[in-house]
Amino acid sequence: MVMKNPKLARVAQGARLELVPLQVVVPVVSTIIALGIGLVIIAATGASVVEAIEAFWDGMAGSDFNIGASINRAISLALVGLGFIFASRANLTNVGGEGQIAMGGMFATAAALHGAGGLPLGLAFIVPLAVGTLAGAVWGGLAGVLKAARGTNEVISTLLLSFIALPLVYWSVESFHLLRKPISDVSSLPESAEIPDSTKLPLLFPDNGSPLHIGLLIAAIAVVVVWLVLRHSSLGLRLRAVGLNAMASRRAGMRTSFYVILAMTVSGGLGGLGGAIMILGQQFYLTSDFSSGYGFDGLVVGLLSRGSAVGVVIGALLFGFLRSGSINMEISAQVPSAVVLICQGLIVIIIAGSAILTNRKVTR
Amino acid sequence: MAVLELSGLTKRFGAFTALDDISLQIERGEVHCLLGENGAGKSTLCNLVFGVHRPDAGTMTLGGEPFHPRGPAEALQRGVVMVHQHFSLVPNMSVAENLMLGRASAVLKPQDIIVRMEQLAAEYGLEIDPEARIEDLSVGERQRVEIIKCLLGDPQLLVLDEPTAVLQPDEIDALLAICRQVALRGKSVILVTHKLGEISRVADRTTVLRQGRIIETVAMEGADIRSLVRSMVGRDVQSAGSVLAAAVDIEGKTPVKPSGDAGPASPGEAVLEISDLVYRDPHGVPRLDGLSLTVGTGEIVGIAGVEGNGQTELGLILAGLAAPSAGAIVVGGTSVGGCSPQEITDAGVGIVPEDRHAVACIKELSVAENLFLGAIGKFSRFGLLDKSARRKAAEAMMRDFDVRASSPDVSMASLSGGNQQKAVLARELSLDPLVFLLAAQPTRGLDVGAIEAVYNRIRAARDDGLGVLLISSELEELMAVSDRIAVIYRGKLVGELAAGSFSREAIGAMMSGHAHV
Numbered sequence: 001m002v003m004k005n006p007k008l009a010r011v012a013q014g015a016r017l018e019l020v021p022l023q024v025v026v027p028v029v030s031t032i033i034a035l036g037i038g039l040v041i042i043a044a045t046g047a048s049v050v051e052a053i054e055a056f057w058d059g060m061a062g063s064d065f066n067i068g069a070s071i072n073r074a075i076s077l078a079l080v081g082l083g084f085i086f087a088s089r090a091n092l093t094n095v096g097g098e099g100q101i102a103m104g105g106m107f108a109t110a111a112a113l114h115g116a117g118g119l120p121l122g123l124a125f126i127v128p129l130a131v132g133t134l135a136g137a138v139w140g141g142l143a144g145v146l147k148a149a150r151g152t153n154e155v156i157s158t159l160l161l162s163f164i165a166l167p168l169v170y171w172s173v174e175s176f177h178l179l180r181k182p183i184s185d186v187s188s189l190p191e192s193a194e195i196p197d198s199t200k201l202p203l204l205f206p207d208n209g210s211p212l213h214i215g216l217l218i219a220a221i222a223v224v225v226v227w228l229v230l231r232h233s234s235l236g237l238r239l240r241a242v243g244l245n246a247m248a249s250r251r252a253g254m255r256t257s258f259y260v261i262l263a264m265t266v267s268g269g270l271g272g273l274g275g276a277i278m279i280l281g282q283q284f285y286l287t288s289d290f291s292s293g294y295g296f297d298g299l300v301v302g303l304l305s306r307g308s309a310v311g312v313v314i315g316a317l318l319f320g321f322l323r324s325g326s327i328n329m330e331i332s333a334q335v336p337s338a339v340v341l342i343c344q345g346l347i348v349i350i351i352a353g354s355a356i357l358t359n360r361k362v363t364r
Numbered sequence: 365m366a367v368l369e370l371s372g373l374t375k376r377f378g379a380f381t382a383l384d385d386i387s388l389q390i391e392r393g394e395v396h397c398l399l400g401e402n403g404a405g406k407s408t409l410c411n412l413v414f415g416v417h418r419p420d421a422g423t424m425t426l427g428g429e430p431f432h433p434r435g436p437a438e439a440l441q442r443g444v445v446m447v448h449q450h451f452s453l454v455p456n457m458s459v460a461e462n463l464m465l466g467r468a469s470a471v472l473k474p475q476d477i478i479v480r481m482e483q484l485a486a487e488y489g490l491e492i493d494p495e496a497r498i499e500d501l502s503v504g505e506r507q508r509v510e511i512i513k514c515l516l517g518d519p520q521l522l523v524l525d526e527p528t529a530v531l532q533p534d535e536i537d538a539l540l541a542i543c544r545q546v547a548l549r550g551k552s553v554i555l556v557t558h559k560l561g562e563i564s565r566v567a568d569r570t571t572v573l574r575q576g577r578i579i580e581t582v583a584m585e586g587a588d589i590r591s592l593v594r595s596m597v598g599r600d601v602q603s604a605g606s607v608l609a610a611a612v613d614i615e616g617k618t619p620v621k622p623s624g625d626a627g628p629a630s631p632g633e634a635v636l637e638i639s640d641l642v643y644r645d646p647h648g649v650p651r652l653d654g655l656s657l658t659v660g661t662g663e664i665v666g667i668a669g670v671e672g673n674g675q676t677e678l679g680l681i682l683a684g685l686a687a688p689s690a691g692a693i694v695v696g697g698t699s700v701g702g703c704s705p706q707e708i709t710d711a712g713v714g715i716v717p718e719d720r721h722a723v724a725c726i727k728e729l730s731v732a733e734n735l736f737l738g739a740i741g742k743f744s745r746f747g748l749l750d751k752s753a754r755r756k757a758a759e760a761m762m763r764d765f766d767v768r769a770s771s772p773d774v775s776m777a778s779l780s781g782g783n784q785q786k787a788v789l790a791r792e793l794s795l796d797p798l799v800f801l802l803a804a805q806p807t808r809g810l811d812v813g814a815i816e817a818v819y820n821r822i823r824a825a826r827d828d829g830l831g832v833l834l835i836s837s838e839l840e841e842l843m844a845v846s847d848r849i850a851v852i853y854r855g856k857l858v859g860e861l862a863a864g865s866f867s868r869e870a871i872g873a874m875m876s877g878h879a880h881v
Contacts, residue, residue, distance in 0.1 A: 232751075234744035237733060241740075245726040251683055251717065252737040253706035 027304055027311075030350035031318065038343040042335050052333040059328020060321040066328075068210035072282050073294075074320025075215045076101070076274035080298020081312040082226045083140070083270030085305060087154075089230050090263035091243025096143060096158025097271045098295025099165030100136035104272025105279045106169050108132030109179060109192050109286040112279070117196035124198035125280055129218075132276025133269045139165060140268015141261055148257035154264065162295065170288040179286055192286035201281040215277040222270065227309035239263055271295065297323070300348055319344065367392050367520055367552045368413065368431070368444075373422035375408055382408040384576045386422070390521065395543050395553045397563045399596055400573035401811040403780070406556045409573070410523050413554070414446040415439035427520060445514035446523040449530075451506050453498045459509050460494040463516060477516075484512055488545045489538075503672060504535035511542065522546055523554045528562055532670040533839075533872045540566040558596075560589055572596050632661040635800045635831035641691035641701075643677050643855075651677040653855035654691070659800065659831040664822065666846030667835040670875050674855035675835045676718060679804040682833075683715045684708040685723070696799045709738060711799075714792030716785070718804035718835070724788045725776050732758035732772035735791050765790035766817060782814025789821050801825055804835040819845055839871060853877045 042052045061067050080097040087094040094100075111128040119127060139161055146152040172178040174190045181193035201213040230236040241249045242259040250256050275291060283290055297319050305311030326340030366389040373386040383405045390396050398406045411417045413424070415433030424431040426442055433439040436446075453462050460477050478494050485491045490512050498506060507527060514522055524543070528536045543553050543566050557563060563570050564584060571581040572595040579595040636659040643652040652674045659665045669675055680686040682693070684705035693701040698711045708715075717723035725734045732751075735758045736742060743754040758772035767786045769779050776784060785806065792801065803822055807815040822845060826832050836842050842849050843866045850860045851874040859874045861867070 228748065232749055233747045234740045234749055235747060237729075237740055237749060241726055241729065241733075241737065244728050245722070247685065247723050248726050248737070251685060251705050251715065251723050253704075253709055 026354045027315075027347075027351055030347050030354065033350060034343045034346035037346055038339050041339050041342060045335060045339075047333055047335045052329055052335045055329045055332035055335070056325040058332070060325035062328075064205075064208050064210045066324060068205075068212035069282075070321045070324040071212055071216060071317070072320075073323050074316040075219045075281070076278050076294050077298045077301050077319050078219050078312055078316035079222060079270045079274035079277070080295055081301035081305060081316055082222055082309065083267040083274075084299055084302025085307050085309065085312060086226055086230065086239075086270065087140075087263050087267035088302065088307060089236060089243060090239040090259060092144075092147070092260065092263055092267070093155050094140060094143070094158050094264065094267045094271075095155055095299055096140065096162045096165075096268070096295070097274075097298045098291055098293070099158070099162030100139050100268045100271030101275030101278065101291040101295045101298075102162070102165040102169045103139045104132035104136040104275030105290055106165075106172055106179070106275075106286060107135035107272075108276035108279050109195060110172075112195035112199035113179065113193060117198050119198075122202075124196070125201055128195075128199055128280055129273060129276045132279075133273040136272015136275060137265045137269030140271065141265035143268070144261035144264030147264070148260045158264075166288075166291070169286065169290070173286055173288050181285075190288060194285045195280065199280060200284060201277065211282065213277075213281040215281045218273070218277065222273070223309050223313055226270075230307075230309065271298070274298065297344070300344065303348065304351055365392050366390060366425075367427060369425045370413075371423055373409075373412060373419045373424065375405075375412060375417060375419050381576050383412070383419075386576075386578055388571060388578065388581065390552050390554060391568075392552055393547050393550045394568040395547045395555060395566050397567040397570040398554060398556045398573060399558065399560070399563060399570055399592065401558060401596060403575075403811075404573040404596075405576040406573055407525060408576075410446060410525050410554065410556060413439070413521075414444060414523060440517070443517070443520035444523065445517070445519040445521070447507065447510045447514060447525065447527060449525050449527075451510050453506060453509060455497075455499040457498060458494065459492055459496050459498065459501075459512075462498060462509060463494075463513055480516055481512060484515055487549070488515070488542050490515070490542060502535075503530045503670070504532065504538070507531070507535075507539070515546070519551060521552045521554065523556075525556045526558075527555070528557060528559065529837075530671055532875055533868075534876060536562065560592060563592075564589060632663075632829070634658045635661050635696050636833065637692075637694045639692050641678075641681070641693065642689045643674075643681060643686065644689045645677075651855055652681075652688070652691075655852070655856055657833075657850060657857060659833050661799070661831050662826055662829050664826045664832040664834055664845055664847045666842035666849040667833065667852050668839060668842050668849050668871050668875060669837070669852035671837050673852050675804070675837075675852060677855075678852075679715075679718050679802060679835055682708075682713070682802050683717060683723070706738075709795060712795070712797040714795050714798050714801040716788055716792055716801070716803040716806050718808075720781070720784060720788065720809075725784060727775065727777035727784075729776060730773045731762070731767065731769050731776055731779065731787055734776050735761055735772070735787060737791070738795075761790050761794060762787070765793075765821070780811070780814070782810045782817070785810060785814060785818060786821075789818065793821065793825060798830065800831045800833070802833045802835070805837065806834070807836075807838070807841060815841075839868060842871075843868070851875055 039049055043049050059066060060070055080101065083097065083100070084094055108128040108131055111131040116124050116127040118124070140158070143154045143157040143161060146157045147154045173180050173192055176182065179192040180190055201215055203210070204212045204214060204216060238254055239259055241252070242254060242256045246256045274294070278290065278294065279286060301312055301315035301319055304315045322340055322344065326337040329335045329340070330337040368390040370386055370388045373383055374381070375383040386409065398409065400406050408417065412419050415435045415438055418432070418434070426444065431442060433442065454465065460474055460481070463477050463481070464474065481494055490508055492505060492508055492512065498509065501509070507530070527539060531539060540562060543555060546553055547568070555566065567584045569581060569583050570587070570592065572579040572592060574596065582592070638655060638657045641652050641655040642650065644650050655674065655678065657665070667675060667678070677686060681688050684703055684707070687702040691701065692699060695711045695713055700708050700711050700713070721727060726737065732754050736754060743750045755772050762769065762772060765786050767790060768783050776787070779787070806818050806822065810818065822832055822834065834842065834846055847863050848860065849866060849871065850857045851871055852858070853875065854877065858877070861870065
């Protein structure tokens with residue numbers, strides 16, 4: 001790793017001294033570059049750029065409803081992103097957010113449809129949330145157990161567990177004895193029945209038509225708790241120690257397997273909670289593809305945040321709004337929403353590339 | 365005539381200047397030693413010559429032609445070869461197969477290699493069985509294979525990076541003889557070392573590096589070893605006391621204990637009793653083969669041996685990082701064989717592990733975090749860390765143990781090796797209860813001042829009544845510090861010498877398995 005350009009070397013030097021500004025500057029600049037490229041692509045498709053931008057803006061924040069929907073999207077992304085940074089504190093890479101969302105959503109639906117609906121005192125939605133969290137935790141914890149017991153790489157196991165979880169959801173909505181609703185007419189899709197109203201998450205502003213629900217509060221609490229645990233708790237330090245050097249941690253008396261499993265369990269649980277909130281807060285019934293890439297977007301949010309809970313919030317909001325905008329852009333301006341996916345990909349590549357600049361280590 | 369000429373060579377890593385304006389000529393047919401403490405820039409210089417790094421400024425010429433290798437491949441092509449401290453051999457292949465690697469064209473010709481090996485054996489005395497598998501060879505023999513690999517292509521310049529660190533005394537002699545042979549045949553040798561004894565035996569000229577600069581280059585004929593030491597450490601030899609002599613291995617000077625040392629305390633009851641310890645590695649190879657040993661209170665027992673004879677495994681088992689296959693370990697009446705590291709710590713065992721970076725500390729964490737790595741819960745209320753209390757405790761500990769860092773919050777990686785080791789000692793010696801300390805290779809890679817501090821700590825621990833087991837591959841170190849030396853060979857103790865009867869020759873013979881006492 002030889003620094004060829006002395007000017008670059010000085011920039012990197014400065015970066016080490018003032019880490020915070022560069023950590024903010026890099027994502028912002030890369031987002032702007034990526035959106036600029038996106039505009040070029042839109043122009044290249046022959047659509048009107050102005051029309052596309054208008055549709056995009058309208059979809060993101062054109063009305064109270066759209067803002068609420070964007071933030072609701074951000075909530076699940078933020079929870080998956082928090083899960084990602086929790087695991088990565090222990091140097092574990094949980095790329096199975098999609099599967100954990102799927103498990104969380106599926107079990108939350110099951111709980112809401114079978115029994116939770118009649119519970120009093122808000123338990124009607126709290127119980128399905130808890131069940132969904134638990135399901136995600138088991139799915140993530142499984143990867144932790146495999147890692148601790150057999151040394152299985154968690155990137156592979158969480159990814160493959162996702163490939164198991166998604167067909168499980170498909171199976172559950174295809175099978176009448178599982179979650180599929182009875183066929184009432186020929187156009188009945190393979191999906192679950194709608195969950196009872198009592199199990200839907202209460203809205204924060206029921207009067208102005210915004211779909212924003214209390215998932216926002218849950219996510220806010222999760223952000224604070226994850227921040228506290230990772231930055232200021234003895235657990236966070238232990239996770240970090242185990243992740244950095246398992247041998248030294250073991251010598252210092254830590255049960256490294258326990259912390260590996262714990263980190264993956266909590267990480268998966270946050271993903272499961274995200275999935276449960278998607279069903280209980282917005283979608284209200286389970287479809288085979290309800291997770292629709294939120295797990296992977298959440299993973300990207302976690303990556304971009306570079307381990308910071310605040311970064312997760314910013315990234316989740318960015319991606320939540322981008323997603324809303326892209327959906328509307330496709331509907332109103334006939335611009336493929338894939339353009340936004342391309343932009344998201346570019347953002348990731350640019351930020352990951354610039355990490356070389358900010359993370360450059362002194363080697364002798 | 366100069367084979368290699370360096371002028372104005374500078375290499376920086378970030379803000380750190382590893383080499384500063386180095387100008388040096390390596391003559392044809394000379395053995396040129398690079399002498400310096402750790403971090404002086406010796407390895408960086410080698411890596412520049414071998415093309416691993418590229419200089420930020422300055423020029424190199426090789427045989428009169430400009431020489432700016434863009435990588436080791438280009439250096440090799442130009443006739444510069446290097447033996448690294450870590451060998452690059454495939455363990456489960458034969459010597460001849462290893463030699464063919466990297467120079468194999470489409471058709472392998474094992475016969476050619478064997479013929480060439482016979483030539484080299486005749487020329488340099490580099491004899492080795494071409495059919496032997498690498499994993500069956502000793503460290504010294506493996507190094508010989510590396511050297512043969514280098515000489516196959518008839519190079520101009522051979523670079524050896526601290527080649528003697530892993531060898532036993534008679535192997536060192538053989539290696540130095542080979543260096544002379546290579547030089548006699550008109551090739552040049554750069555030999556990196558921090559042992560003065562070797563330099564006076566082999567070098568034509570020596571260049572002393574300190575903090576990235578050349579302090580002096582001297583012809584060895586009639587050179588004053590003491591003045592070289594002074595150049596190397598940058599202060600007077602006397603100030604470092606006898607420890608220095610041990611550290612740099614000055615020929616013929618057996619170190620004496622410094623005055624003021626109370627001498628060995630009379631050992632009391634046993635704190636560590638190991639009986640018939642057996643350890644088989646995952647392949648079923650016995651690494652420890654019925655080892656029995658007792659360490660009493662107030663006693664430093666040294667374990668001497670060539671590396672790879674079971675010392676590492678003994679250290680891991682005592683630390684709780686490997687489970688013995690058979691045998692018993694008792695510390696202060698508690699059986700700890702096969703117990704977890706936490707249980708071993710609770711029994712009063714402090715461990716200074718052999719591998720500082722892999723086991724002793726986490727270099728990315730701060731000094732304070734490392735000082736209390738085993739006691740994270742001590743500074744935690746309702747699960748949240750009380751960082752200011754921890755910082756205060758860390759500051760006190762750093763003061764007591766002279767750990768020099770600008771603050772307890774800087775990363776462990778930013779400390780010098782000596783200060784890292786002092787921090788590890790601080791942590792382990794602050795354990796409560798504490799009855800026994802294992803110090804495995806405690807001064808490896810440290811500079812002279814830090815070595816002295818480590819010895820003093822170990823002696824002080826002994827004087828406080830601790831039993832200390834010192835595992836070291838440095839004979840001089842063991843003789844300077846131990847009250848009793850046991851020699852390990854192939855997983856067994858083969859002999860023991862009491863204080864006052866230490867003899868380099870006797871220990872050396874036992875280390876190579878030639879004699880029993």
